[in-house]
Amino acid sequence: xxxxxxxxxxxxxxxxxxxxxxxxxxxxxxxxxxxxxxxxxxxxxxxxxxxxxxxxxxxxxxxxxxxxxxxxxxxxxxxxxxxxxxxxxxxxxxxxxxxxxxxxxxxxxxxxxxxxxxxxxxxxxxxxxxxxxxxxxxxxxxxxxxxxxxxxxxxxxxxxxxxxxxxxxxxxxxxxxxxxxxxxxxxxxxxxxxxxxxxxxxxxxxxxxxxxxxxxxxxxxxxxxxxxxxxxxxxxxxxxxxxxxxxxxxxxxxxxxxxxxxxxxxxxxxxxxxxxxxxxxxxxxxxxxxxx
Numbered sequence: 001x002x003x004x005x006x007x008x009x010x011x012x013x014x015x016x017x018x019x020x021x022x023x024x025x026x027x028x029x030x031x032x033x034x035x036x037x038x039x040x041x042x043x044x045x046x047x048x049x050x051x052x053x054x055x056x057x058x059x060x061x062x063x064x065x066x067x068x069x070x071x072x073x074x075x076x077x078x079x080x081x082x083x084x085x086x087x088x089x090x091x092x093x094x095x096x097x098x099x100x101x102x103x104x105x106x107x108x109x110x111x112x113x114x115x116x117x118x119x120x121x122x123x124x125x126x127x128x129x130x131x132x133x134x135x136x137x138x139x140x141x142x143x144x145x146x147x148x149x150x151x152x153x154x155x156x157x158x159x160x161x162x163x164x165x166x167x168x169x170x171x172x173x174x175x176x177x178x179x180x181x182x183x184x185x186x187x188x189x190x191x192x193x194x195x196x197x198x199x200x201x202x203x204x205x206x207x208x209x210x211x212x213x214x215x216x217x218x219x220x221x222x223x224x225x226x227x228x229x230x231x232x233x234x235x236x237x238x239x240x241x242x243x244x245x246x247x248x249x250x251x252x253x254x255x256x257x258x259x260x261x262x263x264x265x266x267x268x269x270x271x272x273x274x275x276x277x278x279x280x281x282x283x284x285x286x287x288x289x290x291x292x
Contacts, residue, residue, distance in 0.1 A: 010240055011035045011079045013072075015061055015119060016089030017054075018045035020188040021138065024232035025086055026054055032236055037075050037082075055079070061089045061115030068122040081130060084239050085123045087116040087137040090156070094214060095199025096206040097151040104199055105152055112156035117163070124171070131175045134239050137164045139180040139253070141260045144267050149213035157182075165252050179250050181235060182264075184257030186226030226257045 012029045016022040017038035026038045026049050038049045039059035046056040055078060059071055075082070093100060093108040116137050127133030142150060143157035164180035171178065196217065237243035238250060255264050286292070 009034050010083040011037070011081050012084045012086065013037045013039070013075065013082050013123060014086040014088055015039050015059060015115075017049060017056075018042065020088075021183065021186070021228060021232065021235075022086070022088040023049065024188075024228045025088065025235055027052065028229070028232040028236040029084075030054060032240070032242075034236075034240075035079060037079065039071075059119075061087075061119055062110050063118070065118065065121060068118055072122045072126065076126065082123055082126050082133065084134045085119065085127075085136065086235075086239075087119055087135070087160075089115055090138060092150060092153040092196045093199065094149055094153070094196055094217065095201070096149060096203060096210045099199040099201045099203050099206065099210070100152050101199065101201055104197070108152055108197075109156055109159075112153070113159045113163075116160060120167070124176075127176050128171070128174055133176050134250070135164075135167065135171075135176065135178045136235070136239055136254075137178075137180050139164070139182040141182055141184050141255070141257075141263050143180070143182055144264050147213060149210040149217075161253055168252055177250050179238075179252060179254045181254045181256060182260060183231060184226055184255075184260030184263065185220060185224035186228045186231055186257065187222060187224040188228050225259055231256055 010029070010032075012026070012034055014022050014026050014029075014036065017026050018040040022038070022040075026036045029036045030049075030052055036049070036054045037057055038046050038054040039057045040046055041058070041060045043056050043058045046054065050056045055075070057071060057075060059068070063071075072082075090112040091108065093104055095104075120135065124135070127135070137160045139160040140154075140157040142154040143159075143161045146154045161180045161182070164178050168178035234244070234256065235254075237245045238254060241248075241250070255261055283292075
């Protein structure tokens, strides 16, 4: 089958489109007139996007490399190219670090970290052949600091940031851009049951450290400050280099949201304070023959 894209259009492949940011980014890209391949584990949840013109595909980011390669090949039969990959699929595991069981930890890493890597391995050969493209991995402000009751989720998002930075350096000479999108709190269903999984185990002695964050999750759910439609529109502009961001360099870490800006800035300042407070000792560990 010939290409469905026209001159000037971008072809998007987005994971986790059944709700939240995946769905909103797909809608914003469709509104721009682009070709969108929207994917989810259950494609029946993509009916609304299909009605708006999206190509829908079943895709489980934890699937085998062989199956994912087959899915990408099937997509290319319709689109002939992929310009922008958005690795969005993921969920939050809530609970204290000690409370989270081995299987729960392996599951969240399998989706949030290894899932992104799986899709990258399937799509990057296409971008390398084209000598162009954008890879956007969904991170979080949680990738900047470890939060009580969300340590495992924060760890997965820190992985997303580091892997994005490394990949960015590895493929820049091939004309491929890489960024990690790090949203603050946006008013999606991300904190709803089913998107947020609670650790099965509870340790009473940890409650004073864990419960305040769990309570905050409940309080902020559907009251988050961020507008996902506005966030998605800016993401689409950033990844296409158009509109308000034309002429700007896509950053390695694309912090999104007024709250995210404040939190990240404060975290950097706090770490700088500790770095300087210990500088007189931590900088004394080189060999004597090393010139400072």
